[in-house]
Amino acid sequence: EWRRVFDVNVLGMYLATRAVAPFMRRARRGRIINLASGTPYKGVPMFMHYVASKGAVIAMTRVLAKELGGDNVLVNTIAPGFTLSEGVLANSTQVEQLSVEEWKRVFDVNVLGMYLATRAVAPFMRQAGAGRIINLASGTPYKGVPFFLHYVASKGAVIAMTRGLAKELGGDNVLVNAVAPGFTMSDGVLSNPVQLEQLQEVSAKARVLVRDQYPEDVVGAVLFFAGEASSFITGQSLVVDGGAYFN
Numbered sequence: 001e002w003r004r005v006f007d008v009n010v011l012g013m014y015l016a017t018r019a020v021a022p023f024m025r026r027a028r029r030g031r032i033i034n035l036a037s038g039t040p041y042k043g044v045p046m047f048m049h050y051v052a053s054k055g056a057v058i059a060m061t062r063v064l065a066k067e068l069g070g071d072n073v074l075v076n077t078i079a080p081g082f083t084l085s086e087g088v089l090a091n092s093t094q095v096e097q098l099s100v101e102e103w104k105r106v107f108d109v110n111v112l113g114m115y116l117a118t119r120a121v122a123p124f125m126r127q128a129g130a131g132r133i134i135n136l137a138s139g140t141p142y143k144g145v146p147f148f149l150h151y152v153a154s155k156g157a158v159i160a161m162t163r164g165l166a167k168e169l170g171g172d173n174v175l176v177n178a179v180a181p182g183f184t185m186s187d188g189v190l191s192n193p194v195q196l197e198q199l200q201e202v203s204a205k206a207r208v209l210v211r212d213q214y215p216e217d218v219v220g221a222v223l224f225f226a227g228e229a230s231s232f233i234t235g236q237s238l239v240v241d242g243g244a245y246f247n
Contacts, residue, residue, distance in 0.1 A: 001049060005049040005050055005053050006049070006052075006053050010053050010057060010060070040052075040054050040055035040058060042108055058117070058120065061120075061121070062120065062121075062124075093147055093149075093150075095149050098149060098150055102150060103150045106150040106154050107150070107153075109154075110151070110154035110157075111154050111157045111158065111161070114135060114158060115161065118133060118161075118165065121133075122169065122174070125169070125174045126169070126172045126174065129172060129173050130173045130174070131169075131172075131175070132174070132175050132176075132177075132225060132226050133169070133174065133176040133177075134176075134177055134178070134179060134222055134225045135158050135159075135161065135162045135176070135177070135178040136158075136178070136179055136181070136218075137155050137158040137159050137162070137180040138152075138155035138158075138180055138181065139180045139181065139240075139244065139245050140152045140155055141155050141156035141159060141180075142180070142239060142245050142247060143245050158178060159178055159237050162176055162177060162178040162235065162236075162237060163235045166234040167235065170234055170235075175225075175230070175231070175233065175234040176234055176235065177225045177230070177234060177236050177237070177238070178236070178237040178238070179221045179222055179237075179238050180240065180247075181218045181241060182203060182213050182239075182240065182241025182242060182244050182245075183199050183200070183213060183241075184213045184214065184217070184218065185200075185212050185213065185215075186215055200212065203244070206244045207241065207242035207243050207244045208242060208243025208244070209242035209243055210242075211242065213240075213241065213242055217242075218240050221238050221240045224238075225238070
């Protein structure tokens with residue numbers, strides 16, 4: 001199991017990077033976006049293989065930033081954490097039933113983890129005089145979804161951080177934006193039957209484009225913020241949810 005997780009999260013990322021790096025060097029430009037996690041900074045128990053593999057991803061990111069360097073390659077370690085896949089949102093919870101420990105845990109993953117990842121790459125981006133930070137938020141703060149206050153508030157904090165960082169880093173030509181997906185059929189969600197039963201059908205029916213949302217639906221927005229087409233855009237949040245919310 002340990003080797004399987006490392007093969008997917010670390011070896012797979014290395015092989016993909018090795019394949020594209022020569023072309024980026026010749027073109028003297030490129031973007032590498034590594035999906036890490038806030039868990040290595042916290043030492044989350046019971047998932048040692050996952051936490052260690054994501055720690056390796058962060059270490060690889062820092063090495064690549066130095067090796068490929070300049071303003072040619074963006075390295076972004078921002079990640080959504082694994083709150084959903086752990087089943088934190090498996091059951092709706094009224095505000096008076098939320099524990100302080102659960103509130104802190106969700107904020108540690110979704111807010112503190114994102115801050116720590118940003119802090120790790122910001123010096124390299126400042127030095128290069130260029131960079132893109134793409135934060136994965138959520139559409140829930142815009143809609144005010146009930147019974148998940150800890151999650152909704154943490155994603156609202158991500159949107160606020162995006163705006164604050166955009167002003168703080170803009171002078172160094174580092175652009176900071178957020179993508180806010182709707183309820184997405186990720187591996188973590190698909191492995192949680194309670195969550196699927198509660199949210200899948202109601203989420204799909206609330207959209208103008210009435211179907212399930214998949215991770216592939218979010219890729220285009222991330223690539224847009226990473227590319228030249230968004231070179232004069234910063235501090236913005238793009239909702240990607242099939243038309244459930246008009247921002």
